[in-house]
Amino acid sequence: QEKLDMSTYPVESIRNFSIIAHVDHGKSTLADRLLEITGTISKTDHNKQVLDKLQVERERGITVKAQSASLFYNLEGINYLLNLIDTPGHVDFSYEVSRSLSACQGVILVVDANEGIQAQTVANFYLAFEAQLSIIPVINKIDLKNADPERVEKQIEKLFDIPRDECIRISAKQGTNVEKVLQNVIEKIPPPQCNTADPLKALVFDSTFDHYRGVIANIALFGGEIAKGQKIVSAHTKKRYEVNEVGILTPNEQPTHKLYAGQVGYLIAGMKEVTEAQIGDTLFLYKQPVEPLPGFKSAKPMVFAGMYPIDQTEYNNLKSALERLTLNDSSVTVHRDSSLALGAGWRLGFLGLLHMEVFNQRLEQEYNMSVILTAPTVPYKAVLSSAKLIKEYGKDQITIINPAQFPDKLSVSEYLEPTVLGTIVTPHEYIGKIITLCQDRRAIQKDMLYIDENRVMLKYLFPLNEIVVDFYDALKSLSSGYASFDYEDAGYQSADLIKMDILVNGNPVEELATIIHRDKAYAAGKLLCERLKETIPRQLFEIAIQAAIGKKIIARETLKAYRKNVVAKCYGGDITRRMKLLKRQAEGKRLMRKIGNVEVPRDAFIRVLKRETDK
Amino acid sequence: WPYCRKRCSYCSFNTYVVRAVDEAAVRACLLREAQTLLRLSGVHSVTSVFFGGGTPSLASPGTVAAVLEAVAGAAHLPAAAEVTLEANPSSASTSRLAGFRAAGVNRLSIGVQSLDDAELRMLGREHTAAEARQAVEAARGLFPGRTSIDLLFGLPGQSRDAWAQRLEAALRLCDEHISLYQLTLERGTALAAQVRGGALPAPPQDLLADMYEDARNVLVAAGFRHYEVSNFARKGALSTHNLSYWRADEYIGVGPGAHGRFVLRGEGGCSREARVQTLEPVTWMREVQSQGHGTRSRKVLNPLEQLEELLSLGLRTDEGITHERWGHFSPQLSLQDVFGEPGEARALQQEGWLVLDSGGLRCTWAGLAVLDSLLPDLLCQLQR
Numbered sequence: 001q002e003k004l005d006m007s008t009y010p011v012e013s014i015r016n017f018s019i020i021a022h023v024d025h026g027k028s029t030l031a032d033r034l035l036e037i038t039g040t041i042s043k044t045d046h047n048k049q050v051l052d053k054l055q056v057e058r059e060r061g062i063t064v065k066a067q068s069a070s071l072f073y074n075l076e077g078i079n080y081l082l083n084l085i086d087t088p089g090h091v092d093f094s095y096e097v098s099r100s101l102s103a104c105q106g107v108i109l110v111v112d113a114n115e116g117i118q119a120q121t122v123a124n125f126y127l128a129f130e131a132q133l134s135i136i137p138v139i140n141k142i143d144l145k146n147a148d149p150e151r152v153e154k155q156i157e158k159l160f161d162i163p164r165d166e167c168i169r170i171s172a173k174q175g176t177n178v179e180k181v182l183q184n185v186i187e188k189i190p191p192p193q194c195n196t197a198d199p200l201k202a203l204v205f206d207s208t209f210d211h212y213r214g215v216i217a218n219i220a221l222f223g224g225e226i227a228k229g230q231k232i233v234s235a236h237t238k239k240r241y242e243v244n245e246v247g248i249l250t251p252n253e254q255p256t257h258k259l260y261a262g263q264v265g266y267l268i269a270g271m272k273e274v275t276e277a278q279i280g281d282t283l284f285l286y287k288q289p290v291e292p293l294p295g296f297k298s299a300k301p302m303v304f305a306g307m308y309p310i311d312q313t314e315y316n317n318l319k320s321a322l323e324r325l326t327l328n329d330s331s332v333t334v335h336r337d338s339s340l341a342l343g344a345g346w347r348l349g350f351l352g353l354l355h356m357e358v359f360n361q362r363l364e365q366e367y368n369m370s371v372i373l374t375a376p377t378v379p380y381k382a383v384l385s386s387a388k389l390i391k392e393y394g395k396d397q398i399t400i401i402n403p404a405q406f407p408d409k410l411s412v413s414e415y416l417e418p419t420v421l422g423t424i425v426t427p428h429e430y431i432g433k434i435i436t437l438c439q440d441r442r443a444i445q446k447d448m449l450y451i452d453e454n455r456v457m458l459k460y461l462f463p464l465n466e467i468v469v470d471f472y473d474a475l476k477s478l479s480s481g482y483a484s485f486d487y488e489d490a491g492y493q494s495a496d497l498i499k500m501d502i503l504v505n506g507n508p509v510e511e512l513a514t515i516i517h518r519d520k521a522y523a524a525g526k527l528l529c530e531r532l533k534e535t536i537p538r539q540l541f542e543i544a545i546q547a548a549i550g551k552k553i554i555a556r557e558t559l560k561a562y563r564k565n566v567v568a569k570c571y572g573g574d575i576t577r578r579m580k581l582l583k584r585q586a587e588g589k590r591l592m593r594k595i596g597n598v599e600v601p602r603d604a605f606i607r608v609l610k611r612e613t614d615k
Numbered sequence: 616w617p618y619c620r621k622r623c624s625y626c627s628f629n630t631y632v633v634r635a636v637d638e639a640a641v642r643a644c645l646l647r648e649a650q651t652l653l654r655l656s657g658v659h660s661v662t663s664v665f666f667g668g669g670t671p672s673l674a675s676p677g678t679v680a681a682v683l684e685a686v687a688g689a690a691h692l693p694a695a696a697e698v699t700l701e702a703n704p705s706s707a708s709t710s711r712l713a714g715f716r717a718a719g720v721n722r723l724s725i726g727v728q729s730l731d732d733a734e735l736r737m738l739g740r741e742h743t744a745a746e747a748r749q750a751v752e753a754a755r756g757l758f759p760g761r762t763s764i765d766l767l768f769g770l771p772g773q774s775r776d777a778w779a780q781r782l783e784a785a786l787r788l789c790d791e792h793i794s795l796y797q798l799t800l801e802r803g804t805a806l807a808a809q810v811r812g813g814a815l816p817a818p819p820q821d822l823l824a825d826m827y828e829d830a831r832n833v834l835v836a837a838g839f840r841h842y843e844v845s846n847f848a849r850k851g852a853l854s855t856h857n858l859s860y861w862r863a864d865e866y867i868g869v870g871p872g873a874h875g876r877f878v879l880r881g882e883g884g885c886s887r888e889a890r891v892q893t894l895e896p897v898t899w900m901r902e903v904q905s906q907g908h909g910t911r912s913r914k915v916l917n918p919l920e921q922l923e924e925l926l927s928l929g930l931r932t933d934e935g936i937t938h939e940r941w942g943h944f945s946p947q948l949s950l951q952d953v954f955g956e957p958g959e960a961r962a963l964q965q966e967g968w969l970v971l972d973s974g975g976l977r978c979t980w981a982g983l984a985v986l987d988s989l990l991p992d993l994l995c996q997l998q999r
Contacts, residue, residue: 540966540988564824566931566986568797568845574874575860575924576889582927582987586994 004248004256009081011262012191016220018085018100020128021110022118022484026140029172030110030181031069031086037179038071038082040250068206068218068264070248075186082185083220083248083264085205098127099205099280102293103220103264106134106189108181113139113147113169117155117451119425119484125160134189137162138181143171155452192262198223199288200232202267207277213245215271216253219283220264222293227258231286232269236278240286241269274329303356303468304401306337306374306511308345310591314369315344321367322346325359332359337402342372342511347401349379374511377401378418378465381492386411403513406499417495417517418464421446424475425457426483433478434458441466442517461490463517500525500554502532503546507596512608521547525555528608533557535604538565543598616641616668616678617871617896620705624739624809625767627801629872629894630669641896642678644903646685648892649869651907653689656867657880661690663697663856666720667873672702676714682869683719697722697855704742704750712757722761722854723754724794730784731777734770737815739805748788755790760852763792768830769823770798771806771815778826782833791852795830795845797823827984844931844983861932862940863925868892871899871909876916876924886915918944922997927990935970935977950976958999959992 021027035041071082085104087097101107107128111121128135137156139149153164168184170177206218219226226232230243247255248265259265271277282292309318326332333349350356363369380400389411390396400406422443426434428450438445438460447459462471467487475483500521502512512532516524525547532545536559543559567578592599619630653661664686666679679700686692699722700715707725715723729735730744742750754762766785768778785793800807800817809815831841839847843861846854859866868875868890875890893899893909902909916924921944929936941950954960954971963969968982968989978986 540968540985560821562824562985562988563821564827564984565988566844566984567799568795568827569799574891575928576874576891579920579924579927582990582994583923585987585991586998589991589995 004254006081006248006256006258006260006263009079009260009263011194011196011260013078014081014083014191014262015106015185015189016083016085016104016192016262016264017106017108017185017189018087018104018128019108019110020087020097020101020124021140022112022115022120022124025110025112025115025118025121026172027110028086030108030138030140030170030178031084033172033175033178034071034084034182035069035251037175037182038073040069040071068249069251070254070264071250073182073186075183080186081263082182085220085264097124098131099203101127101131101133103203103205104131104133105192106136106185108136108138108185110138110140110172111152111156113141113149113152114144115482116148116152116455117159117425119423119457119486122159122423122425122457123486123488129160135160135162136181136184136188137167139167139169140172142169143174143176151452155455159451192222194221194223194261196223196225196261198261199290200224200226200230200283200285201290201293202226202232202283203293204277204279204281204283206279207271207274209274213268215268215274215277217267217269217271217277217283218249218264219259219267221259221261223261223290224285225258225260226267232283233286233289234276235282235284235289235292237276237281239276241271244268244270279331303350304347304377304379305350305356306342306345306347306372306402308342308372308374308511310370310372312343318345318369318371321363321369322348325362325367329359331355335401342374345372349401372511377403377515378468380406380418380495380497380515381416382407382412383414383416384411385413400515403499403515404510406497406515409498415495415497416492417497419490419493420462420464420467420487421490422460422462422467422485422487423457424460424483424485425451425455426479427454428456430479430483431456431458434475434483437471437474437478438462441471442519462487463493463495465516498549501548502528503544503548504532504536504595504598504600505544507598509595509600521549522554529555529557531608532604533559535608536598536600538562539599541597616666616671616674618668618673619670620673621739621741622805624737624806625798625801625804626739627804628669631896636673638675638678640900642674642681644900644909645678645682645870648903648908649682649685649867650689651903652867652869652875653686655879655881655908656865656877657882658690658865658867658877661686661692661696662864663859664692664699665856666698666700668701670703670706671700672706672711672715676711676718679715679720680718699724699854699856701726702750702754704747707750707753709753709756712753716757721758722763723758724763724765724792725750725754727751727764727785728767729770730781730788734773734781737770737772737806738767751788751790758790760791760850762790763794763852763854764789765794765796767796767798768826769818771810771818773818773826775822775825775829779829779833782830786833786837791849792854793834793839793847795834795847797827824984831980831984840933841983842933844986858932861928863921863928863944871896887921889914889916919998923994926993926997930976930978930986930990930993931983933977933983935975937975938973941975953997954993959996963989963992 019027019030068083068085071084073080073082085100087100109125111117139152141147142149149169153167156162156167157164168177168180170181172178201223202219202221204217204219208216210216226243226246228243228245231240232243233240245255245268246259246265247253253266284290309315322334326334331351335347337347338344350359360373363371382398382400384390384396384398384407389407424434441462443460443462445458445460449457451457472485475485496518497515498518498521500514500516502509512528529545529547536543538559538561540561542561545557545559546553547555589599592601617630618636619632622632664683683698698720700720701724703726727747728738728740730747732744735742735744751762751764764785800810810817834847835841838849841847842853846857865877866875867877871892872894873892876887878884878887890913891911893902893911899909925936925944938950950971954976960969960971964971967979968985970977970979982989
């Protein structure tokens with residue numbers, strides 16, 4: 001393959017930008033159109049979410065991994081190099097968004113002409129604003145019936161202080177006015193301020209793993225140049241590498257001789273794991289260290305779930321599937337864990353619930369693995385008061401991620417729970433219901449303001465565990481989908497926590513044990529018992545399903561025994577179908593878990609723990 | 616005989632309602648297929664014949680006679696062989712039944728279903744309770760000690776008391792054999808649609824359990840032997856034909872949708888096959904005319920599959936599976952070898968659902984009612 005010569009693009013002809021928006025406002029469609037207009041991809045009907053390469057991304061219509069693409073565009077005789085850096089739109093990935101933005105000098109802020117400004121529009125705007133990027137406001141989907149661009153322009157002016165006449169009205173789907181957006185990118189976004197004469201300073205804003213070539217890091221050069229054969233160092237890991245290949249993404253890999261300051265592309269340098277190229281890391285030349293780029297932080301998991309193979313014989317298969325999947329996702333934390341009931345497994349940390357669901361879906365689709373997932377939990381903390389435990393752990397404050405580790409009240413002086421500051425944007429007719437919902441989730445109101453005649457923005461301080469399971473769905477449901485939600489970490493607060501066990505005929509079901517606030521225990525326990533009653537099949541004896549705190553039973557459901565279970569209907573010699581059914585049931589028995597003498601289907605727990613509105 | 620005058624509201628059997636039946640053509644095909652399959656099976660002696668359907672009593676006695684003649688011609692049909700005909704009360708007049716007796720039928724099974732007119736209407740039956748009574752009396756006159764009645768319980772909206780009354784009425788009327796079936800709401804039937812749509816209530820599980828227990832107790836108290844999940848007999852009037860299903864004997868199915876289990880000894884085969892005849896009568900007739908039989912599917916049952924069938928069916932009877940019967944299918948592994956060691960069967964025995972002794976493997980009184988909860992475990996054990 002011919003290598004491109006990137007030296008023909010001086011810094012002044014480069015524009016590095018990103019597209020930011022709330023979910024479904026048309027970010028990826030706009031990216032598709034830009035790729036088409038610049039000839040990067042051919043104009044066909046099949047260009048849908050071109051930058052979303054993962055199956056799960058395409059199915060769920062979301063961007064999970066950031067991609068980038070270098071576009072070439074000629075305006076008034078000058079050849080410009082436009083680097084589009086796609087970003088994940090979901091709140092779980094705000095750190096990735098911020099790192100991608102630090103490689104840009106401007107953003108296109110896309111707002112749906114009907115929905116208007118939503119919570120993530122706001123969140124992403126602030127990220128771009130704080131990074132001092134030029135912002136090009138674009139109002140999308142003007143082709144749809146309910147579009148009201150004028151109203152949205154007013155919102156943008158009021159909330160973001162951007163003059164109405166700067167807004168560009170487009171239809172990304174139809175391509176209307178998209179060319180004007182490109183022109184604005186060139187005219188309004190400044191070129192990068194950097195010098196190829198400076199020592200190399202490259203930001204890693206994403207990385208993927210390829211089985212044949214190793215880790216491919218997406219980089220943006222803030223200074224200097226980079227080429228094959230050079231020796232580079234990672235500021236975070238301090239490890240040294242030799243560059244094998246550099247290039248740009250169009251959006252597929254296109255090797256080049258070099259990459260210069262201000263340019264964006266990829267790098268392959270013999271790294272074996274994506275943890276060696278973490279998002280936000282700085283790369284520099286060996287023996288020429290530079291100030292690392294600010295803002296780097298290790299991924300912080302917010303939601304934990306236990307993952308166990310259905311059967312211990314599947315352990316090794318699951319282990320290698322997890323290893324391969326996390327090769328491409330350095331933000332999943334993995335710790336070995338084990339449970340008396342489920343055997344050897346792992347406790348995984350995710351950036352959020354969506355991250356966890358996408359991960360699980362990829363495990364099923366790409367690796368054909370079905371697993372037992374235990375209750376999602378958040379990282380609680382306990383301030384220990386027992387000398388014995390303090391000695392055992394080596395510190396007086398511990399993080400509890402597995403309910404089995406929950407230290408007893410007697411050994412603890414204070415329990416702490418993580419909190420988040422949530423932003424809700426909603427039409428005002430739903431305010432009452434939403435306030436009730438938030439109060440129900442132990443949240444405290446911090447702010448409330450009208451962003452226009454119809455919309456209100458509410459800020460609440462939530463305990464994280466109150467939103468990780470089904471808050472988002474509840475919010476959407478009671479606002480007919482109009483309310484939006486975004487959140488950020490807000491530290492820890494004191495909490496009256498207890499450990500709730502679920503018992504089946506007196507035997508504890510480990511994977512359903514949860515750490516929960518005392519006030520919520522009864523309702524949660526009752527719900528779990530009811531759900532479990534529906535998923536366990538009747539057996540030849542009565543089954544008592546209970547929720548307990550220590551020795552105290554707080555909720556109970558009873559599953560009656562079968563008194564008749566035999567087919568008493570007319571046959572006529574046709575037993576084939578019945579045999580098939582019986583054999584299928586026999587198969588099912590093999591996959592059952594036995595808790596005491598009660599047979600429980602392995603997916604009973606998943607069904608119990610899953611949100612009701614799920615698939 | 617795959618034809619009926621109308622379809623009952625709960626029926627999902629392979630039966631057809633047509634304006635006119637070319638009886639001669641159907642008869643010719645039945646004869647032809649019976650002869651072909653008897654020859655293929657290499658069977659020497661037939662122990663029983665069962666005319667099912669549809670409504671077999673709609674066929675003429677002449678057809679019944681012709682079929683029996685054909686069977687007798689292709690194999691030995693002893694005079695004492697049980698020949699059963701299923702009849703609907705609306706085509707079971709004394710003269711008609713006499714015709715069937717003359718044709719060679721020596722046992723009659725009447726589809727009474729219920730002795731309450733309102734229930735009969737809900738079931739979409741063609742007859743009234745009074746007509747059913749008459750039919751049973753006529754049958755008892757012609758086939759004394761060899762008449763059976765079918766009854767349904769668990770009808771939508773039926774109370775425990777109502778069922779108790781039906782049983783009492785049935786006992787006053789019946790001969791020495793009763794088949795009790797629980798109404799099953801099959802997808803696609805009119806009755807199921809009514810229940811699904813909410814026009815009729817779905818019977819609760821516990822009520823069905825109660826009705827079944829009540830029936831067992833009442834019938835046993837009246838001198839019946841509960842010899843199979845759904846079948847009760849007094850004075851030894853068991854159905855030979857149906858017993859052969861549950862003992863996994865060989866049986867040949869003739870006619871549209873009929874099922875069979877036999878070895879093709881006539882062709883030199885030695886494996887037991889599961890066979891089904893083509894369902895649709897017109898297609899079936901074409902196949903019989905061109906190939907001698909209309910077998911839609913045939914599958915050799917491997918030894919494990921045969922044992923699985925024997926286990927699942929045999930446990931439906933009070934006798935269960937004898938050691939000899941098991942040995943016939945499993946010369947190497949005895950019942951004791953499979954189910955005697957510590958495992959699922961042993962656990963079920965300890966809980967009182969099953970018995971394994973010198974008589975063989977069978978359910979206890981309580982176990983029979985929950986057989987489908989026992990079978991998956993036993994199948995697992997057998998497979999291992």
